[in-house]
Each structure stands twice: as structure tokens, then as C-alpha cells.
Amino acid sequence: MNAVATASAWLKARTPIWNAWIAQSREPQRGLSIVDAQRRIDRYRAIARDLATARTLLPQSRARGALESLYLETHASIDVPSRLNTARLRQLFRDEIPAAVARLRPMILWMALLMAISALAGWWMISTFPDLISLSASPKMINDVEHGKLWTDDILNITPSSLLSVRIFSNNIVVSLMAFCVGVFFGLGSIYLVAVNGLMLGALLAFTRQHGLDGELFKFISAHGPVELSIICIAGAAGTSLGNALIRPGSLTRRDSFREESRHAVRVLIACAPLLIVCGLIEGFISPDPTFPLVTRLIVGWLYWLLMLVFLSGKWLRRPTA
Amino acid sequence: MSATHDDQLLITGLTGVGIELEIAGAGSRSYAFIIDWHIRVLLAIACYVAGWEIYSHIGSRGGSRFVQFTAIPGLVVYFLYHPVLEVALRGRTPGKRSAGVRIVTAQGGTPSVGALLLRNIFRLIDSMPLFYVVGLVCCLVTERRVRIGDMAAGTLLVVEKVSAARALNSLGELISHSGLPPEAAELIDDLLQRWHGLDITARDTLARTILARVDRSGSGTGPTEMNDSALRERLQALLSGMRAQ
Numbered sequence: 184m185n186a187v188a189t190a191s192a193w194l195k196a197r198t199p200i201w202n203a204w205i206a207q208s209r210e211p212q213r214g215l216s217i218v219d220a221q222r223r224i225d226r227y228r229a230i231a232r233d234l235a236t237a238r239t240l241l242p243q244s245r246a247r248g249a250l251e252s253l254y255l256e257t258h259a260s261i262d263v264p265s266r267l268n269t270a271r272l273r274q275l276f277r278d279e280i281p282a283a284v285a286r287l288r289p290m291i292l293w294m295a296l297l298m299a300i301s302a303l304a305g306w307w308m309i310s311t312f313p314d315l316i317s318l319s320a321s322p323k324m325i326n327d328v329e330h331g332k333l334w335t336d337d338i339l340n341i342t343p344s345s346l347l348s349v350r351i352f353s354n355n356i357v358v359s360l361m362a363f364c365v366g367v368f369f370g371l372g373s374i375y376l377v378a379v380n381g382l383m384l385g386a387l388l389a390f391t392r393q394h395g396l397d398g399e400l401f402k403f404i405s406a407h408g409p410v411e412l413s414i415i416c417i418a419g420a421a422g423t424s425l426g427n428a429l430i431r432p433g434s435l436t437r438r439d440s441f442r443e444e445s446r447h448a449v450r451v452l453i454a455c456a457p458l459l460i461v462c463g464l465i466e467g468f469i470s471p472d473p474t475f476p477l478v479t480r481l482i483v484g485w486l487y488w489l490l491m492l493v494f495l496s497g498k499w500l501r502r503p504t505a
Numbered sequence: 506m507s508a509t510h511d512d513q514l515l516i517t518g519l520t521g522v523g524i525e526l527e528i529a530g531a532g533s534r535s536y537a538f539i540i541d542w543h544i545r546v547l548l549a550i551a552c553y554v555a556g557w558e559i560y561s562h563i564g565s566r567g568g569s570r571f572v573q574f575t576a577i578p579g580l581v582v583y584f585l586y587h588p589v590l591e592v593a594l595r596g597r598t599p600g601k602r603s604a605g606v607r608i609v610t611a612q613g614g615t616p617s618v619g620a621l622l623l624r625n626i627f628r629l630i631d632s633m634p635l636f637y638v639v640g641l642v643c644c645l646v647t648e649r650r651v652r653i654g655d656m657a658a659g660t661l662l663v664v665e666k667v668s669a670a671r672a673l674n675s676l677g678e679l680i681s682h683s684g685l686p687p688e689a690a691e692l693i694d695d696l697l698q699r700w701h702g703l704d705i706t707a708r709d710t711l712a713r714t715i716l717a718r719v720d721r722s723g724s725g726t727g728p729t730e731m732n733d734s735a736l737r738e739r740l741q742a743l744l745s746g747m748r749a750q
Contacts, residue, residue: 187686194687231520245691251524252666255613258518259595262614349577357629364629367653425657438656445657449623 190240197233201249204230208256227257273500275450281497283450290420290427297374298381298416305385313393319386328391333399335471344467352463355411359418359455363425363448367441370426377419384412406480407466409488414455414462421448458491512650514663516613526613529606529662531644534652537662538637541600545586549579588625592618596660606662608655613663620658627654684746689719693740705733712736719743 204226215223234250241247265271284291309316316325324334338347358376365372391397424444432440469475469483493499514526529537556575590598595615596608608624610616616624631640631652640652649661685693696703696711703711716728716739731739 191687227518228520231518231522234524235522241687244687246687248666254518254522254524255526255666258516258524258613259609259615261519262610262612264615264617267618346577360626361629364627367627367630367657441656442659445623446619446659449619449626452626453619453622 186240193236193240194244194246198246201233201246201253204253208253208260223257224261227254227261230254230257276454276494277497277500280450280454281495283447284417284454284495286447287417287420287424287451290423291417294373294377294416294419294423295413297419298377298384298412301378301381302385302388305382305387306389307385308382309386309389309393313390316386316390319383320390325390328394328396331394331396333391333396333403335400335403338471344471346467347471348463348467350463351466352460355414355459355463356456359414359459360452362415362418363422363452366419366422366425367429368426369429370423373419373422373426376422377415380412380415402477402480403470405477406469406475406483406487407462409484410458410491411462411466413488413491414459417451417455421451424448454495458494461487514609514611514613514649514661516611518613524613526609526666527664528650529604529664530650531641533604533606533664534644534650534662535641537598537600537604537606539600540603541586541598544599545583548586549583552582553579587628588622591621591625596621601662605665607665608660609663611659611661616658616660620660624654624658624660627652627657630654685719685743689715690744693719693744697737697740697744700737709733709736712740716740716743 207223207226230250230253234247234254237244237247237250305319309319320328327334327336342350362373362376365376388397388400391400425441425448428440428444429437435443465483465487469480512528512530514528515523516526517523553575556578560571560574587598591608601607608616608621610620628640631637631643631654633639637652640654643652643656644650647656649655651661655661693715696708696715700708713728713731713736716736720728720739720743728736728739
């Protein structure tokens with residue numbers, strides 16, 4: 184038999200089998216039994232064998248294209264990450280997120296220090312040059328404070344708590360994601376964002392102090408502020424770590440180093456999202472409500488901050504060892 | 506293992522048999538994005554209108570509750586369109602499907618949920634300052650034609666191969682009926698499928714060349730003397746296994 188006849192005979196014999204494989208590849212991928220999964224892997228190997236044969240016998244054939252396509256489809260159905268089930272989520276929150284936070288710890292402390300220094304700088308700036316408040320506050324905010332009223336006073340008359348919460352946590356999530364993403368500019372974006380937040384906080388505290396409203400502002404931010412500011416620092420730290428990965432890639436290429444660092448950092452952001460949602464709820468329901476006294480707000484604020492530490496440490500999911 | 510060469514991603518499958526994937530360029534990406542953008546805008550408007558209708562039955566217009574019913578669902582649909590669909594459809598969206606591209610890992614596999622979320626988070630940067638300028642510039646200058654989100658997530662967009670089913674369709678019949686060598690049968694089939702789209706001189710030249718090589722019947726009129734319709738009939742006859750008498 185010559186080569187053409189061999190190829191024809193092989194093609195005739197294999198085509199019905201390939202059609203059967205195509206039909207099988209359309210079966211649902213979820214809920215496969217171990218036997219079915221093993222069968223799929225065997226099929227993948229068989230397709231690879233046939234593809235190698237087709238490349239030799241029929242290099243320009245339509246069959247080769249079909250087998251390549253089938254091979255890729257099967258490859259994509261086998262090379263699949265583990266499903267996001269309870270066990271995977273447990274592993275994420277118990278082991279992976281705490282490990283990622285631990286990696287970032289020095290950076291988080293630097294970001295907290297940066298925010299504190301920026302806040303002091305903002306305080307000093309407005310105490311020394313009060314006119315500069317227009318850089319940190321809108322004309323309406325300035326006008327309200329100058330008339331002895333905080334801009335947050337009537338907030339519940341305008342917007343219900345539920346809507347306010349949604350708006351606040353959406354905004355906080357976007358700010359945190361932005362603090363992370365702008366780290367791609369060699370970390371400078373994240374540093375800038377954290378510093379600006381600190382500067383604005385210090386400036387507003389100094390400005391309200393000049394008009395005797397600093398106590399009211401402190402009362403407003405005491406319930407949600409500790410966690411919200413901490414998360415901005417955490418997101419900023421995650422962003423700065425991206426910049427660090429680009430500046431000092433070590434033995435990896437810059438692209439691989441950036442990807443590796445992003446993979447760790449995104450876990451921290453996943454943990455921050457639910458914390459910010461609760462923060463939004465506190466800011467929508469407790470912070471603007473004048474019936475809550477300062478003591479209650481402080482207790483809520485610091486308890487929630489401690490809860491955040493426990494949540495990020497993963498200890499709440501670890502069984503105590505005997 | 507994977508490598509990139511001339512817009513091709515070379516991956517070695519788990520069996521060691523390598524395969525090339527064509528990396529999607531800025532054009533395919535933009536096309537997919539524009540389709541998806543239209544879909545999500547329409548969905549967001551539909552949500553807005555539905556919310557408007559529902560609210561107009563239960564309350565007066567204006568005020569914060571109105572925003573809750575109308576703007577929020579629309580915005581949620583608009584902003585979560587990409588992450589939700591990419592996770593649910595394993596790296597595909599309707600726009601990507603119509604552009605014939607999909608998201609894969611550098612090894613050609615299906616990306617994880619974390620990777621898909623990460624590439625979407627970076628849309629904040631890629632869309633800067635407007636109209637995805639940062640993302641587009643990145644696509645144009647990077648080796649794998651990726652935007653920053655893809656770099657962070659370790660993903661890339663590849664052109665989907667023609668469906669295996671479509672490629673194999675009728676191949677078995679062609680081979681078994683015609684008795685021709687497989688590549689010749691496919692060539693004739695391709696030519697016949699494109700017959701009416703080809704210039705008459707070009708298709709006749711092609712048909713004569715093919716017939717001169719594969720038609721061994723040795724009887725009847727020679728290909729050089731056949732007209733356009735006779736050439737087509739002869740090719741069809743060859744494919745169906747009949748010999749011209």
C-alpha cells in the first residue's frame with residue numbers, strides 16, 4: 184500500500200471515532216464521575232496520538248485542523264482550575280489570604296505611617312494657611328462648616344441609609360481598587376493616593392477644629408473610619424508591592440514578577456471587599472445618625488477593627504490544636 | 506510550557522504534543538469590546554426602563570427610591586457584565602464569541618476565577634484616560650498583544666480554531682465515496698464550495714489543474730476542452746465517486 188492509500192484508509196477508519204469524540208466533548212463538564220474524568224483524559228491522549236499521526240500522514244488535511252481544534256477543546260476542558268466550592272473558599276480565607284497579608288505587612292505599616300505623616304502635614308498646612316482648604320474641600324463643604332454645620336449633618340434627610348450605604352461601599356471599593364491598580368506606575372500611584380487621603384483627612388480635621396466642629400467630625404468617622412482607613416492602607420500596600428515587583432523583579436522577568444505579585448495581592452483585595460461592604464453599612468446607618476453616642480461609635484469602630492484583624496489573620500477558620 | 510513567536514502562542518499540551526494558537530491582536534479585541542459594550546449598554550438601558558416601569562406603579566417619580574429602582578440595577582449590569590460573563594462562560598463573552606476570540610492562560614488552559622477577576626480589576630487602568638487608550642497602547646507594544654490586566658492575570662486572548670465538528674463535517678463521506686486521496690477530495694470540496702464566489706477564469710484554471718492531476722478515468726472530453734459548467738459537473742462527479750464515461 185502506498186502512502187496515499189494508507190492515509191485514506193486511516194482517515195476512513197478514524198473519522199467515525201473522531202465524530203464520536205466530538206459528540207462526547209459536548210457533554211457537560213461539571214459533575215463528572217472519576218471514571219468519566221479518566222475517560223476524558225484517555226480520550227485526550229488518543230486525540231494527541233491521532234493528531235501526531237495526521238501531521239505526518241496528512242499535513243495539509245482538513246482532518247488535521249479538526250483534530251487540532253478537538254485537541255485544544257479537550258485541553259481546555261482538562262486544564263481547568265479547581266472549582267470555587269466551600270473547601271476552596273475555606274482554604275482561601277484560612278491560608279492564602281493570611282499568607283498574602285503577612286507578605287504585605289511591612290508595606291502596610293509603611294503605608295499607615297505615610298497616611299499618618301500626610302494627615303499631620305494636612306493639619307499643619309491648614310492650621311498655617313487656612314485659605315488652602317479649598318484644595319481639600321468643596322465650596323459647599325467650606326460654606327457649611329463656616330456656618331457651623333458639618334456637611335454630613337443632613338445627609339440622612341437627603342438620602343436613605345440603605346442607598347447611602349450602597350453608594351459609600353461602591354465608592355470605597357472603587358477607591359481601594361484604584362489604590363491597588365495605580366501601583367502599576369512603579370508604586371508611585373498608590374503612594375500618591377494614600378498620601379492624598381491622609382492629607383485630606385488632616386486638612387479637614389484642622390479646618391473643622393478652626394470652627395469648633397472637630398469633635399463632630401471625629402464622632403462621624405469614629406465608627407467606620409478605623410477599618411476604612413486601614414483598608415486604604417492595605418490596598419495601597421498591595422499596589423506598592425506591584426511597583427516593587429516591577430522595580431525589583433529578582434530572578435524573574437518583570438512580567439512574571441508583576442504577575443506573581445498580582446496573584447498574591449488580589450487575594451488581599453478579595454478579603455477587603457466584604458470588609459468595605461460592612462464599612463458602608465456602618466457609614467450609612469450608624470455614622471450619620473445623631474442618636475448614636477460617641478462611646479457606641481468608638482466601640483463599634485474599634486471592635487470592627489479588631490474583627491478585621493481576626494478576619495485577615497484567618498484564625499477564625501482554624502481549629503484549635505489539642 | 507509555552508512560548509510566543511510571530512503572534513503565535515506555542516503550547517505543549519499535557520501529552521507533549523505541541524500546538525499553535527493565534528494571538529488576537531488589537532483589532533479583534535476592539536471588535537469584541539465594541540460588541541460587548543453595545544450589549545451591556547442595551548442591558549443597562551433595559552434595566553433602567555424596567556425599573557422605571559416598576560417604580561411608576563408603586564410610587565411617585567423622583568427621590569432616592571427612584572434611584573434605587575432605576576439607576577442602581579443598570580449600573581450593576583453595566584459594571585459587572587465583563588467579570589460575571591467571563592467567569593460564567595469560562596473566558597468568553599458574546600462579543601468575544603462573535604469576534605472568534607477567547608481568554609486562555611499562558612498554557613492554553615481555562616483561566617481561574619481569580620485571574621478573570623484580576624484582569625477585570627485592571628480595566629480601571631486600561632481604560633485610562635478614556636476609550637481604553639492605555640490598554641490599546643499596551644496591546645500594540647507587547648509581545649503577546651496583552652493589556653495590563655492580562656499581564657497581571659497571566660492571561661491572553663487567542664483566536665478560536667474552527668470548530669472541530671465543522672471541520673470534520675462531511676470529511677468521512679467525502680473520503681469513502683470519492684475514492685480520491687484525502688487532500689485531493691478536500692481540495693475539490695473547497696473549490697466547489699467557493700465556486701460561485703470565484704472569478705470564472707480563476708475557477709476554471711483551478712478546476713482544470715486539479716482534474717489533470719486526479720481524474721484518471723481517461724475517457725470523455727479532456728479538461729482543457731470543457732466549459733465552466735462541465736468542469737463543475739466533472740468535479741462533482743469525482744467527489745461522489747462516479748467516473749465520467
